[in-house]
Amino acid sequence: MTVEETSREPLARMEQLIEELNRMAHEYYTLDTPSASDVEYDALYDLLMKLEQETGLVLPHSPTRRVGGEILKGFTPHRHLAKLWSLDKAQTEASLLAWHTRVKKLVDQYNQANPDNPLPEPSFALELKFDGLTLNLTYQNGELVQAATRGNGQVGEGILAQVKTIRSVPLRIPFKEGTLEVQGEGVMFLSVLENYNKTAAEPLKNARNAAAGALRNLNPKTTAERRLDAFFYNIGYAEGVRFSNHKEMTDFLKDNHFKVNGWTRYCNTMDQVMEELRKVAGERSSFDFLIDGIVIKVADLRTREVLGYTDKFPRWAIAYKFEAEEAVTTLLSVTWELGRTGKLTPVAKVEAVELAGVTVQNCTLNNLGDIERKGLKRGLGTLVYIRRSNDVIPEILGKVTEEEEGEEIAAPEACPACGTALEWRGAHLFCPNKTGCRPQLIGRIAHFASRDAMDIETFSEKTAEQLYDERNVRDPADLYELTLEQLVTLERFGEKKARNLLDALEKSKGRELESFLFALGIPNTGKTTTKVLADHYRSLEGVMAATAEELQGLPDIGGIVAESIVSFFNDPLMRASIEKMLRLGVSPQVPEQAAEAAADKDGFFYGKTVVLTGTLPTLSRDEAGKLLEAAGAKVTGSVSKKTDVVIAGEAAGSKLTKAQELGIRIIDNEEELRQLLG
Template sequence: MPDALETMKTLIEEINKHNYAYYTLDQPSLTDAEYDPLYDKLVQLEAETGTVLPYSPTQRVGGELLKGFDPHRHLARLWSLDKAQNHDDLMAWHTRVQKLVNDYNTQHPDDPLPPLSFVVELKFDGLTLNLTYDHGELVQAATRGNGVVGEGILANVKTIRSVPLRIPYTDGIIEVQGEGIMNLSVLEAYNATAAEPLKNARNAAAGALRNLNPKVTAERKLNAYFYNIGYADSLQVQNHQEMVGFLRDNQFKVSPFVEFVDSIDAVEEELEKLVAMRNTLDFLIDGLVVKITDMRTREVLGYTNKFPRWAVAYKFEAEEAVTTLLDVSWNVGRTGKVTPLAQVEAVDIGGVTVQNCTLNNMDDIERKNLKYGLGSLVYIRRSNDVIVRP
């Protein structure tokens, strides 16, 4: 048994090394013919010994049906981000944070904050994940929930092969935040053979991660990118550059687009580049995130009751599509408010399948001439909510 256990540990270390090269670095280090015997040997030893180590790669295939998801209280709050819809909003945010820094430096001339510098990152469009590692071992994974309490989905997250089950950092507890996604190429391949094709990558990822059958999650072949350390017992980093370095050193998959710049003008240049390449990516993004890089500055600026003052989400302009108006119905809300609803021929906008659009009120219907327009072509725009416009 001791010899078998040591052999299992050696196999796990080797297999996980190759999995990291393949799923995180996108640099395969073995062929399937070389990899499969290692994995099969591990499965055989686990069956013979009746022992399965918690960080074994065999635990990624999905296990028994879950009865439900237990609440999980995060060690550090997962904050929402304030939004900038355009250039003016972004500049207004920059003006606010620059004033806060200037005011602080005026009051603390002997210990001023450094000049502002920024990082521009992708805002992935999937399901937020919060992973907990205890002395290097993945012990919990949870949804964002309300930012304070989420749902534990560890069994499902373990099926994501780009999520490390064990990391080199073993100094206490650490929470790492990221996003679970489904690559567009994976969605296309899945739908090519699926009895029930999935509508879009966002819903496919979120639905899989909150499915009570981890085997379904495993079949979706999800991916995950990580971008933040929410809590750590003892780890301290001076800036975002060090944080990204830590994540990479500990085998987390980091966004391929993390740009560090020293001015708000350079931020805008990066935004323009990333907006232009948005539709070339193999995953959905719904915006970009701009953060101040210096951790001490973040601590000084602090938070509102909803958002960190040191970060902002730059939302893309509304996407539009043309479809056919099929019907107009009336929806009665819980308060008794009546809202007209347009049914349209299903159309994909930014990865979301849209079939229903709010019309706001009767005046809106009159203005858009929709009372007698069934069968007409209409423009629809997705901008936070979905609306119909002529």
């Protein structure tokens, strides 16, 4: 063997390893269908690194380049081969219809002038408008040679080192016949942002700024730490390749290992377009990434060429923008509100601002630590970013300008309701006055009577306040001592309403154990946990006698929750309340285990612990959960090493990611789920 052949051997092995590792990464990060375990991947990766160290050679498409290298001195300008256009915007259905009218008019004019070669009736491709940073990647003969920001559309900033850290971006593609320019969006998934902020010295305010800041950071290692992702949706320049429609183009992207988002819709009419817009506006908060609208494009590429461009925009595409979910306003004041557990939560009053279709004046702040992490300790009177998702109360993300200082937000020392000295328990302030603090007691009674708890019909928080103030009801157990004579003389109570309430109280005495446990308001527990407790112990006595060690062996119950349950039932006040209820006839019921008994013990799901995440096409999560329980499965709310299967629908987020990390079996389509359910 010659010296040349000997030196070629490690190089050939490196090429082989790179091809194998890039294939695995493509399956994991782009296709979401991993074929190898983390251990297998790491072993090949370590071998590649060893060969690179021995040879002193790192090939351009090696996955070891993704970790980030030297800090760059600055960004190099890059001129795009094809211009990156902005999009015209529509924020109302009327303006979108006006755009459609212009498209139709131009197509009709062309067809009248060219009857022998007419354009087809316009149809449309709809894509999500991602809220991140636009990327333009250049490949030559299959190798990634440049990545750039949009810039002014003609010249951007070269960010190749940063983009190489994104694992879903292919460093080498099958298309090797020339130069290719591909456009996409760099994003940070919301679940990734949440995990990043758990340990970050300086938490990031939002996913869009986190992605943009990482990609325009001169230290690629910082980019790598943020675990960015990217979706691709357009080919701006392709040497020797032609496409006839949008689907052909996106299929080409997929075939060349680019990550194309699964939400794409094709519509023949504007009625269909409008229906999809309304639908996705409602689903917007379920995605694990930020979107701020939908892009509507004419699907036929020859029609795009005919329609052409204005000075600023393509005539064949438009962005339908949703109402903003973030805004800037002034932080005016902070009050501390007391809940049924005695915890005080800071609530911010801001200058009224329109956000996602409503006027916002109040925002949530979790605790004093949250206030300090967001740089708001001296934030009164300063400009702040706020975000509203779905119909929940908006949250403050942080100051607009970090340097600006206002008045200090001070934590109270005494309970604003009863004057008792407050206690710190971890990150939160609590009022310890369980027996004499009015808001706590009213909150506890109202929660006890609520639908998911004891389901006492006609009961409301106003009823709880009235009974507290006028009939000395201080504990949920006191409700069962009420008489008709005590109720009929109350304001807004006639005999009929009083009898209805007494009937509802009597009916509630036989509620199921899981609902009774939820009604008690055990700290750090919700409906999922109380169901686990009821299903496992099948008696109130068993739950009350459980130890922390026993509880931690159950699904979804960790150390903090276990200690909360044990402490609750060891509290003399709580035990006295429960014993009083039992004396007054409350008897929590445990349903027969008919479903489990009837389940096929040879069925796939029998005895398995299953987690549902995301949205299934035709089954609601409750429906799927009932079917799984009927098949003998235990349905839990969080993924752990004890989880056997994760059912992942559309827009599955951090639970799916954790399942992939733990190597748990994932069922990601409803048809397979139904087949396994039989």
